[in-house]
Amino acid sequence: MATPTPFNFQDESLRELALTHSSTGLPRDNERLEFLGDTVLDLIVAEELYQRHPDLDEGQLTEFKADIVSRRTLADAAREASLADPVRFGAGLRGRALPRSVLANIYEAWLGAIYLDAGLDAAQAFVLATLAEPLAQAAVAQAPENPKQELQQIAQRELGEPPAYRVIDEFGRAHARAFLVSAEVGGRCFPPAWGRTLKEAERWAAHEALLIWGEG
Numbered sequence: 001m002a003t004p005t006p007f008n009f010q011d012e013s014l015r016e017l018a019l020t021h022s023s024t025g026l027p028r029d030n031e032r033l034e035f036l037g038d039t040v041l042d043l044i045v046a047e048e049l050y051q052r053h054p055d056l057d058e059g060q061l062t063e064f065k066a067d068i069v070s071r072r073t074l075a076d077a078a079r080e081a082s083l084a085d086p087v088r089f090g091a092g093l094r095g096r097a098l099p100r101s102v103l104a105n106i107y108e109a110w111l112g113a114i115y116l117d118a119g120l121d122a123a124q125a126f127v128l129a130t131l132a133e134p135l136a137q138a139a140v141a142q143a144p145e146n147p148k149q150e151l152q153q154i155a156q157r158e159l160g161e162p163p164a165y166r167v168i169d170e171f172g173r174a175h176a177r178a179f180l181v182s183a184e185v186g187g188r189c190f191p192p193a194w195g196r197t198l199k200e201a202e203r204w205a206a207h208e209a210l211l212i213w214g215e216g
Helices: 012-018 031-052 058-068 071-080 100-118 120-130 132-136 147-159 198-213
Strands: 164-171 178-185 193-195
Touching (some): 012 031, 012 100, 031 100
Antiparallel strands (some): 164 178
């Protein structure tokens, strides 16, 4: 198999593990590397945005990071770098177009393997090379001005019902509370989001739902 990126592994077993999808049914696959890569990616992207955009507040940084690490963005990066070409898949995935979720998982697994093999600097170099364009456009491409309104319009149009918002958790004193809220549409529960007010949490929850909805 040809290495799908300029990175040369010192530990060839890590490379082989990164390229073994769980659908193969083999005793060892890349799911643990995917878990690690997801965490490493969050750190690298968060630091990069923090350093590049000192004018952005915490909420804006969170918003831009969510878009950069979304399945849509990672799938595009994996496709552009041909990361899936040498991956071993089970019969159910061979010979057909891979969904975004699988491509994004491959990206994270590859990143996790690079981190274990050569450390954070190498992982950062991989992320900056493969996500250069999304990182450059982070402060240019704005999120929806009113994600709650946009989510409601999409839900009404496609499912004929409005979204609901459920408070999952809250903490803090009366003057400094935080809320964890999840958007639910048509029986589907989307990832929750924190906000310093209930309104802010609902806005972030709607934004999270829009990111997932756009992945198809």
